[in-house]
Amino acid sequence: MKKGRSFFPVLLILAIFMVSGFYSGLMGQDQPHANTPPEIYPFSNFQVPHFRHFEERRPYYGAAREYNYPDASELETVRLGFIGPLDGAHEYYTMNGQHMLQGTKLAIEEANKKGGYNGIPFELIARNDIGLWGASGDEMVALDDMGVFAVVGSIDGNNSHIAIRVALKLELPMVNTGSTDPTLTDTRIPWVVRTNPDDRQFNYAILNEIYNKREYTRVALLRANSRYARVGTREFIDGARRLGNPVTIRQVYYLGETNFDAYLENIRQADVEAVVLWGEVDEIARIVTQMRESGMEQSVFTSDKVVSDLFLELAGEHAEGVIATFPYNPDLLGEDYNRFVENYRERFGEDPNWFAVHAYDGARFLLESIEKAGLNRALIRDEITSVKQFSGITGDIILDDSWNSISPVWLAEYQDGGYTFWQYQWISNRENQQTPSDQ
């Protein structure tokens, strides 16, 4: 009996230790890179890769933590940078750039009302990145020259790439809140975090809707001859093939084209069930209009860009039934979001769009990180790259090991004067599920 008594406590401690260890191991498991479903992971049907990158977060081994940064007592303001499309010919980008700036401003103004950084107000220095070719590089250097501690921005994939590479050399933390370029965070730059989902995840949502839920087999892709559309549709093309349904017809239109009849005639002859469009808002509006006016009734899937007043204005009644991706569901958001919308309206006299919302979330994340880390760029970097999840007004923002947001992705269908949202969740084995359109 005595032997039994001495054995059981030891066994009990051992058991608790093992169970808790196993449990914590489970809880510590990271999300897969970019939330890629196993069925469409590259080469998954044929070959196990020799090596998978982004299985863990890359540490920063440089000396920037030891550099001399200005002491808080020497500063009148704590400077932060912003780069984005603020002025230029392209209405969609400049409109969203302004929203992005306003969202960032609002976050900073609120932080300053609470005392800024230990009583020192934050100062936002905004620069336009769509001027001269590759301007984002110059603007990042200019912001560095002005002594900013971190930067928020940008939208365009090309400019964002240039900016993050300069950030790498300058060792300047950057929070991207608006680019959907999938390759941006796949560059392994340990100074950059993105807080919005990318086109790769939007592609998965469309793939799932088309092939897994609706079980379509014949699909057309029509995209712009631009880097945005090329990079933005790659996962859709690859994923369709991996699911056993290669895209039936793929076409690329030139920028500036306004008559899409020839492309649409090819699609008509291909006898497809759905059409995926990827391009700028005005182009998508024209294509949808010409499709519907010529009697084509196929389902249309496209990017987040069309969830905008500009698209509704340009497409008019033909916006009905168009399904787009979106980074959150505004109908489900709570008091924080509603308060933000009210404050935004009051401050800027208009409703925020998703670029403003994500900029607000990204800027708040950065400001809180500075509060924790202090005025040291590398420590700010350490802080923003150590976070796996934080709460935003759009819900929980989850970061994978490439510091890319893998937060929930939504689909939005324009119906009867409003958008109906439903959350994307990958379906294995092609189980049938109804969408709002089916109901």
Add this chain to the structure above:
Amino acid sequence: MKNKIRKPLLKIFIPSLAFVAMFFLIGAYVIDIFDDGPDAISEPRVTEEITDDAVLEDDSEATDETASHRMPIYGEWEVFTMQDGLPSNKVNTVKIDGERILVGTDQGLAVLENNEWTIYTPEDGLAHRNVLSIDVDEASGDVWIGTMNGLNRWSAGVFERFDQFNSGLANNVVYGVAADQRYTWIATTAGANRFDTYTDQWIIFNEETSPMHEPWCYGIATGGNKAYIAAWGGGVLEYNNDTGRFRVYRDPDGHFNLTLFPDDGLIHDITTDVSFDNGTLWVSTYFGLGRYDGQRWWGYLDHDTGLTSTFINAVNAKNSVAYLATDYGLNTFDGTRWVTYNTIDGSVRGETIITNGDTEKKLITDSAISHRFIWNMDIKDDVIWVATSYGLTRGVVVGYVDEMIL
């Protein structure tokens, strides 16, 4: 009554809990094995540690002729920081120019000559304080300096500035420059340039004028009447000066998040630098090292080779040895043997690790490179200069790998 109930319960509960725990433990172990995959099961390297630098001295009798074909081991590291006259401890690049050393920092150009430092800043005509790249035209002696805001030609004591407004420079952020007699090649953040120093003609190469998949150029090198451009996200472009044609090298698997096969072609498209030496093209990426001998490619990662880190900032090949600036030490590699130079945390001492297949030999050295994060380096004769995240370091050849029995 309570005790009577508790005891039988405990007798059942505790062994059950232990059984469940064992089940989870075995389960976790099985999951762990499957998660890691077959690559995780590998034989440990045989490591021999030597703490006496003297073992290397036997190699000092090597003649210059044989030395050029053997793999050197460097040591006797001498560190330079702001205390010694540098304008900043962040050293981006270094170039040996005869008897003087040109050092690019984030606070200006520093020149070491006759044991004295001279600092050049924008006030002297430098295009920007942050100097990223330097090369010397051996024919003219002109120094080409790439900065964060323009390019300089430093000739006869005068800094001539080139930027997007006064020249054909593709972009003001100049990551790489290579002076090759008549032509100076420039890698900028938005395209590459070939500048004809005879005619002052600029040619811009970007995604519209060349088969450049992405225009973000990081490194550039010349050799064999060709130029090689490391285009970040676009692999490597080879330009033939004779034919005016490009050849493109890309990662065959086409994916940033995996390496399907290490030797199927260029290891990754996120290229950072290139170097051409003795018929071999070396390519550094942030996902490993690539080597191409004109017929086939090899790729190297850090989990199964002597490569200390796959995050490689720059590559410079001399005498059939590639020198690699990684974020976790300096590597050299001759196609078979690796040497890693690193610092020992909390100490001025360093370690030199020689790897040949599964065999490792570690040497503890009394001096070390100033920091393990290496930005760039330059090599000439038996001297190496290393630009690091914190300071500049000079090393000399103290022996050769060939004489070390591995």
